[in-house]
Amino acid sequence: MTCTQTGFLYQSPIKELVHDFKFNASSRAGTLLAELMLTKRPSQLGAALLAVPMHSKRARERGFNQAQWLAEQLSQRTGLPLIHAKCHKLVVSQRTLNRRERAANLRGAFSLAGPLPKHVTLIDDVVTTGATGNALAAVARQAGAERVDMWAVARTPLGNS
Template identity: 55%
Template sequence: MISPPLFESAHVPLLYEGAVANLISEFKFDASPRAGNVLLELFLTRSPARFPQALLPVPLHSARARERGFNQAYWLARQLGAEFDLPLVYGKRTSNTQSQRPLGRRERFKNMRGAFAVPDKVPAHLVIVDDVLTTGSTAHALACAAREAGAITVDVWAMARTKPVHG
């Protein structure tokens, strides 16, 4: 288990349950821009406390990107970048990890270890953008890769958070 994570703060204004969970499912698996726009509007009702120099969307592995045909984190980062006039930087998913959904906390961190690379030099302050924050294992692994690429401060912006996952 990782404590503390390699990101400093997380701005995650919504709870992943009920209507929000339905919106995220529709957005993520059906590529619904309507659902994405509603999530963004809800996210923007509470402004983040601090702003980065660039946004880093969580990358999908190329096999999963082909299968799904849509990267919700990239879509969100593009919209947030336009809203706040922030550039995007890109990471790469280096391994096709198994789905995090059935895994407990320890297994999620193990599953994500070494899963990302950020090939280019990045600004000192980045924000990782994702749809849902559960244990922080994905954000932690991507923050590790971002720090290796030169980031000093890494925060996370996600639309929703789940209730704690144990194990």
């Protein structure tokens, strides 16, 4: 990835908002997170937004894909088109994995139909090691993107990955 933009650290109260949104499907928390993201908007957004995809089984279990939901809200508010990728690999939860394990866990997980615009911005809720963004960015570059940035609500504090 070229640039990662997060406006907040994944700590209280942002952590509680993300948790409520992600695990309780709180649209109220999600709307607030999208609005907070817009207050820390990247100076260069690119020509399209691309949500980090979730395997269909995991999305059914959770009830929705939080990155997709955020990307839809941001697409509406910025006027940028939304591109859809697919996750074909049911990966184990990234939360307990270190940087190397996360990268291996995501190898071959994503696909994307091209051609893409030259500059694409990935959307996710939380960035920890960047492994998910890097894996999706590689697929986006294969589909024609020359620059791929990441825009997320928060990042975990250094030393917590």
